[in-house]
Amino acid sequence: MDREERNKKYNLYVSSKSPKSREWPNLLYAFLIGGLICCFGQAITDTLQIWFPAMSETELGAWTLTVIIFITCILTGIGVFDDIAKFAGAGTIVPITGFANSICSSAMEFRREGIIFGMCVKMFVVAGPVIVCGIVSSILVGVIYLIL
Amino acid sequence: MKLNRLGESTIIFRNKPKIVSRYAIVGKKEGEGPLGSYFDEIIKDDLFGQKTYEIAEREILQKAIEGAIKKGNINFADIDFMIGGDLLNQIISSSFSARHFEKPFIGLYGACSTMSESLAIGAALVDGGYAKKTICSTVSHFATAERQYRFPLELGNQRPPVSQWTVTGAGCTILGSDENSKIYIPMATFGKVTDYGIKDANNMGAAMAPAAANSIIEHFKDTKRKPEDYDLIITGDLGKLGSEILRDLMEYNGYKFTNNYCDCGQIIFARDQKTFQGGSGAGCSASVLNSFILDQMEKGIYNRILFVATGALLSTISTQQGESIPCIAHAIVIEREKEVVNVDNNSNNEYIKRKNGTSKKIKFSK
Amino acid sequence: MLLTYLKVFLTGGIICLIGQILINKTKMTSARILVTFMVAGVLLEGIGVYQYIVDFGKAGATIPIVGFGRTLARGVIKEVSTKGVLGILTGGLTATTAGIAASVIFSFFVALIFRSKTKHS
Numbered sequence: 001m002d003r004e005e006r007n008k009k010y011n012l013y014v015s016s017k018s019p020k021s022r023e024w025p026n027l028l029y030a031f032l033i034g035g036l037i038c039c040f041g042q043a044i045t046d047t048l049q050i051w052f053p054a055m056s057e058t059e060l061g062a063w064t065l066t067v068i069i070f071i072t073c074i075l076t077g078i079g080v081f082d083d084i085a086k087f088a089g090a091g092t093i094v095p096i097t098g099f100a101n102s103i104c105s106s107a108m109e110f111r112r113e114g115i116i117f118g119m120c121v122k123m124f125v126v127a128g129p130v131i132v133c134g135i136v137s138s139i140l141v142g143v144i145y146l147i148l
Numbered sequence: 149m150k151l152n153r154l155g156e157s158t159i160i161f162r163n164k165p166k167i168v169s170r171y172a173i174v175g176k177k178e179g180e181g182p183l184g185s186y187f188d189e190i191i192k193d194d195l196f197g198q199k200t201y202e203i204a205e206r207e208i209l210q211k212a213i214e215g216a217i218k219k220g221n222i223n224f225a226d227i228d229f230m231i232g233g234d235l236l237n238q239i240i241s242s243s244f245s246a247r248h249f250e251k252p253f254i255g256l257y258g259a260c261s262t263m264s265e266s267l268a269i270g271a272a273l274v275d276g277g278y279a280k281k282t283i284c285s286t287v288s289h290f291a292t293a294e295r296q297y298r299f300p301l302e303l304g305n306q307r308p309p310v311s312q313w314t315v316t317g318a319g320c321t322i323l324g325s326d327e328n329s330k331i332y333i334p335m336a337t338f339g340k341v342t343d344y345g346i347k348d349a350n351n352m353g354a355a356m357a358p359a360a361a362n363s364i365i366e367h368f369k370d371t372k373r374k375p376e377d378y379d380l381i382i383t384g385d386l387g388k389l390g391s392e393i394l395r396d397l398m399e400y401n402g403y404k405f406t407n408n409y410c411d412c413g414q415i416i417f418a419r420d421q422k423t424f425q426g427g428s429g430a431g432c433s434a435s436v437l438n439s440f441i442l443d444q445m446e447k448g449i450y451n452r453i454l455f456v457a458t459g460a461l462l463s464t465i466s467t468q469q470g471e472s473i474p475c476i477a478h479a480i481v482i483e484r485e486k487e488v489v490n491v492d493n494n495s496n497n498e499y500i501k502r503k504n505g506t507s508k509k510i511k512f513s514k
Numbered sequence: 515m516l517l518t519y520l521k522v523f524l525t526g527g528i529i530c531l532i533g534q535i536l537i538n539k540t541k542m543t544s545a546r547i548l549v550t551f552m553v554a555g556v557l558l559e560g561i562g563v564y565q566y567i568v569d570f571g572k573a574g575a576t577i578p579i580v581g582f583g584r585t586l587a588r589g590v591i592k593e594v595s596t597k598g599v600l601g602i603l604t605g606g607l608t609a610t611t612a613g614i615a616a617s618v619i620f621s622f623f624v625a626l627i628f629r630s631k632t633k634h635s
Contacts (some may be wrong), residue, residue, distance in 0.1 A: 005347030034530025085304025
């Protein structure tokens with residue numbers, strides 16, 4: 001049997017034999033927890049608006065993100081976040097919590113290799129591409145906007 | 149010179165190098181598994197009181213080697229070589245602990261197949277009269293493997309259902325020549341690097357199963373033996389999915405495994421321990437061999453086994469570059485000098501029998 | 515009030531649900547999910563669609579990383595119209611700097627205090 005053909009056949013066989021993710025519980029948890037995190041964010045925004053009525057919408061949004069990021073970092077620090085994320089899946093990855101957790105977990109992980117070359121260098125090991133791709137695509141949008 | 153070899157890749161040890169001592173040490177999670185009572189030592193804290201996980205891994209290996217020396221009442225001066233390897237870059241765990249023992253050191257990299265590779269080389273050294281005793285050892289640690297091959301520990305991601313859990317644990321076997329021990333290694337089959345084009349680094353079992361099948365078939369061809377000639381054929385860390393694939397591949401090639409086959413990765417964890425496909429890592433096969441399996445052999449439950457540790461020879465760079473995963477497996481025959489009547493080997497171990505239920509009936513076919 | 519929260523919950527939940535479907539179907543890692551949603555947010559804001567989702571779902575649309583991408587694109591578009599060409603470079607990060615700086619500084623201090631722990635399940 002030709003090697004490529006054999007590999008192709010084997011890959012097909014393996015993917016039909018491999019167990020798939022349990023679809024429904026995963027989707028349900030992601031939906032519920034993702035929704036709850038967003039509601040929590042809305043609650044922060046509403047509270048801040050009552051306390052500081054002068055705040056603009058942009059400022060409120062920034063403060064809300066900051067509070068959620070702060071809570072995420074603390075939960076990551078005490079080692080609770082990954083336990084929640086195991087159930088929530090995309091429910092914690094997709095909100096800003098996932099972004100903050102990826103930076104915080106990388107910083108903690110490589111802290112043992114020193115502050116500068118460990119923590120500071122590796123901090124963006126997961127989140128780096130997010131920022132890079134975000135900036136590149138936003139500049140693209142800006143260029144198109146300028147031309148139009 | 150006479151060639152001590154059978155067929156293409158099986159070497160014979162005519163002087164029967166003996167297993168004179170063994171020691172297995174595992175982490176907390178593994179200790180809570182079904183084999184917990186067989187391990188010599190269970191550590192409570194995965195950091196093992198050290199500053200980093202890398203140092204902890206090193207200390208665990210050192211402890212296993214020291215434990216084996218102590219347990220077998222072995223004169224440290226009789227040990228001529230230390231053979232071993234691990235999963236970390238530049239096998240730092242093994243070489244750094246070799247610094248502590250100050251013995252001639254043979255460092256190996258066979259990924260998770262290191263245990264059988266080190267046993268084969270150790271047996272050859274003892275058999276050839278080059279060493280009175282050799283240390284064969286390997287170690288793996290969940291936290292160090294995770295950070296080297298995967299993601300930061302605290303990153304909140306979900307493990308895919310085909311993934312396996314790297315075992316925190318170390319195993320050390322001391323081989324010697326002129327001992328009273330009844331357990332010896334008569335032959336070993338070195339495997340060839342096999343690649344069936346699996347690219348998913350999470351699905352190690354599927355990547356390694358062809359390598360295991362290859363080595364086992366090679367072994368049967370060289371020795372003209374059949375699966376029934378062994379009381380137990382045990383693979384290293386194929387996990388649940390991988391071992392089902394191996395059964396299929398063997399059947400496809402005309403060898404049928406019955407209840408005398410199982411996998412270390414599959415038996416080290418219980419189903420409710422949420423490891424998905426079971427354990428993996430060099431320490432998986434090493435700790436299971438040096439506890440449960442050799443214990444069962446000493447008791448006379450098994451008289452002849454085929455131990456096939458499997459390794460995936462990938463690196464993070466090859467994975468990122470989208471390459472498939474080459475794998476290897478080395479098979480070691482371990483025998484016990486017969487004095488008890490051979491018990492019916494199909495009914496002797498209920499636990500392994502229970503583990504062997506297959507879930508999905510999909511066969512590898514033409 | 516209750517209706518607002520229901521809308522927030524639904525919007526946020528559905529965005530996360532899409533993420534989970536991607537994880538289940540394509541074996542994407544969390545980093546890839548983050549990148550995809552970030553870029554999706556930038557592009558959706560670029561073509562002017564995302565504002566409608568934000569108007570409907572409020573925090574449900576701004577808390578997910580898609581909202582972060584939207585802020586990025588919105589910053590660029592705003593500065594381009596006020597400052598011109600230079601706005602392409604300055605706008606995005608100016609608008610998102612709170613989120614990025616907060617993540618960096620909190621992570622920095624958290625990592626000074628805590629170390630990563632091994633998992634047990």
